[in-house]
Amino acid sequence: MIIQILIPVSIIGGLSLLFGLGLSFVSKKFEVESDERIALVREALPGANCGACGHSGCDAFAEAVVEGNAKTSGCPVGGTAVSNKLAQILGVENSEVEEKVAQVLCNGTLQNCKKKYDYQGVEDCASASAIYGGPSACLYGCMGFGTCAKACPFDAIIVEDGVAKVMDGKCTGCGVCIKTCPKNIIKFVPKNDRHVVTCSSLDKGNIVRQACSVGCIGCMRCVKACTAGAIKMNDSLAVIDNKACTNCGECVKVCPTGAISALYLVPPELCRTVSKS
Amino acid sequence: MREMIVIMLSAILVENFVLTKFLGICSFLGVSQNLSSAVGMSGAVVFVLTIASGATWATNEFILKLFGLEYLQTLIFILVIAVLVQLVEIILKKKIPALYKSLGIYLPLITTNCAVLGVSILNIQRDYSFVQSLVYGFGAGVGYTLALVIFSGVRWRLETCDIPETFKGLPITLIAAGLVSLVFFGFQGLFTR
Numbered sequence: 352m353i354i355q356i357l358i359p360v361s362i363i364g365g366l367s368l369l370f371g372l373g374l375s376f377v378s379k380k381f382e383v384e385s386d387e388r389i390a391l392v393r394e395a396l397p398g399a400n401c402g403a404c405g406h407s408g409c410d411a412f413a414e415a416v417v418e419g420n421a422k423t424s425g426c427p428v429g430g431t432a433v434s435n436k437l438a439q440i441l442g443v444e445n446s447e448v449e450e451k452v453a454q455v456l457c458n459g460t461l462q463n464c465k466k467k468y469d470y471q472g473v474e475d476c477a478s479a480s481a482i483y484g485g486p487s488a489c490l491y492g493c494m495g496f497g498t499c500a501k502a503c504p505f506d507a508i509i510v511e512d513g514v515a516k517v518m519d520g521k522c523t524g525c526g527v528c529i530k531t532c533p534k535n536i537i538k539f540v541p542k543n544d545r546h547v548v549t550c551s552s553l554d555k556g557n558i559v560r561q562a563c564s565v566g567c568i569g570c571m572r573c574v575k576a577c578t579a580g581a582i583k584m585n586d587s588l589a590v591i592d593n594k595a596c597t598n599c600g601e602c603v604k605v606c607p608t609g610a611i612s613a614l615y616l617v618p619p620e621l622c623r624t625v626s627k628s
Numbered sequence: 629m630r631e632m633i634v635i636m637l638s639a640i641l642v643e644n645f646v647l648t649k650f651l652g653i654c655s656f657l658g659v660s661q662n663l664s665s666a667v668g669m670s671g672a673v674v675f676v677l678t679i680a681s682g683a684t685w686a687t688n689e690f691i692l693k694l695f696g697l698e699y700l701q702t703l704i705f706i707l708v709i710a711v712l713v714q715l716v717e718i719i720l721k722k723k724i725p726a727l728y729k730s731l732g733i734y735l736p737l738i739t740t741n742c743a744v745l746g747v748s749i750l751n752i753q754r755d756y757s758f759v760q761s762l763v764y765g766f767g768a769g770v771g772y773t774l775a776l777v778i779f780s781g782v783r784w785r786l787e788t789c790d791i792p793e794t795f796k797g798l799p800i801t802l803i804a805a806g807l808v809s810l811v812f813f814g815f816q817g818l819f820t821r
Contacts, residue, residue, distance in 0.1 A: 381722035
C-alpha cells in the first residue's frame with residue numbers, strides 16, 4: 352500500500368526535480384545579458400505605445416534609447432519631464448524637446464462649407480474621400496467622419512459641426528492623427544505658438560470662396576501686415592512660419608475671411624470653436 | 629508513406645483540432661482578430677505540437693510504461709510540455725533571436741493550451757509510433773493554422789458588417805465560429821479507417 356503511493360510520488364518528484372535543475376542549468380548557460388537600464392527607462396515612459404517616436408512601441412524605444420540609437424527627447428508624448436528623467440537614468444546630457452500639438456487646419460463647419468453631395472456610406476474619412484474627393488465642396492476640407500478621432504490614442508479629438516477639433520491639454524503631439532487623415536490637413540504646431548491659417552486649400556481664391564466662407568482666398572493682406580515677415584504664400588494659401596511668428600496678431604485683424612486664428616484648439620471644458628468670430 | 633499522408637490529412641481536415649475536436653478554443657477566439665497575430669500564434673503552435681508529441685511519446689514509452697504509471701499520464705505530460713516549452717524558449721532566445729522575436733509571447737502562451745495535451749494523449753490512445761506521433765502533431769498544428777487563418781478572415785469581414793447591437797462583439801464571433809466549424813464537419817468520413 353505504502354509502496355504503491357511512494358513509487359509514483361518519488362518518480363514525479365524526482366522528474367520534477369530533474370526538470371527543475373535542468374531548466375535552471377540551461378537558463379544559466381544560455382543567459383542573454385540585458386541592460387537593466389532598459390527596464391528603468393521603460394518604467395519612466397508614458398506607456399501609451401503610440402509609436403510617435405518612430406519605434407514600434409515603448410519597449411522598442413527604451414531599448415533604442417539605452418543603446419544610444421534614439422535621443423532622450425524622442426518621446427513626444429512624455430515631453431520635457433520624461434526627457435529629463437531619461438537623461439538622469441542614462442547620465443547623459445538632456446536634449447531639448449520642442450513640445451508640439453496637432454491642429455486640424457480647416458474651419459469648414461456645416462455652416463461655413465457647402466456640400467457637393469449627400470454621403471451615406473461607411474462613417475470613415477478614407478472611404479468618403481475615395482468618392483469624388485469626399486462630400487465636402489472643398490477638396491481640402493475636413494469631412495468630419497472622425498477617422499482621426501477614432502485613431503487618437505488619447506481621446507483628444509472631437510468632431511464638432513462637421514469638423515474635427517483637437518482638444519487643448521489632451522493632445523500630446525504623438526502624431527497618430529496626422530498619419531490617418533486622408534486629406535493631410537492635420538499639422539503640428541508648437542504648443543505655445545498658436546497663430547495658424549485654419550485652411551488648407553491650395554485652390555484659387557474664387558474657387559475657395561464658392562465652396563467655403565472661411566477659407567484662405569490668397570489675398571496676401573496678412574503677408575503685407577505681418578511685422579515679422581513670417582507669412583509666406585504656398586500657391587494661394589498663406590502659411591505661417593511658427594519659428595518666425597511673434598504672435599503679434601496683426602494677421603488675424605486683417606484677414607477678410609477669418610481664416611487666421613490665434614487659438615484653434617478646443618479647451619476641454621468648453622469644447623467649442625474659439626476663433627476670430 | 630500512404631499511412632502518413634492519411635494521418636496528416638485527417639489531422640488537418642477531418643479531425644481539425646479547433647473546429648472538430650474543439651480543443652484550443654480560447655486562443656482560437658483570442659488571437660484571430662488579425663491575420664498577423666493569427667499567423668504568429670499558428671507558427672508557435674505547429675512548432676510546439678510537433679516537439680511535444682515527440683517528447684510525450686518518449687516519456688510515455690520509456691518512463692511511464694516502465695513503471696506501470698500510465699494513469700499519471702495527464703500530470704506527467706503537462707509537466708513535460710511545460711518544461712519543454714521553457715527549455716525551447718531559453719535556447720531560442722540565445723541561439724535564434726529572430727525566430728524567438730517572431731514567435732514572441734505566443735510561445736509561453738501555448739504551454740497551457742489544451743490542444744497540446746490533446747495531441748499527446750491521442751497519440752498514446754491510438755498506439756502511434758514515434759514518427760506517426762510527430763506527423764500527427766505536425767498535422768494538428770497545420771490544422772490549427774488553417775482554422776485560425778480562415779477565421780481571422782471571417783472576423784475581418786465581420787468588422788465591416790452592420791451587425792445588430794445585441795450580437796456585436798463576442799456573440800457574433802461565436803456564431804461565426806460555429807458556422808466555420810459546420811463547414812469542417814463536411815470533411816467527416818473523408819477517410820474511412
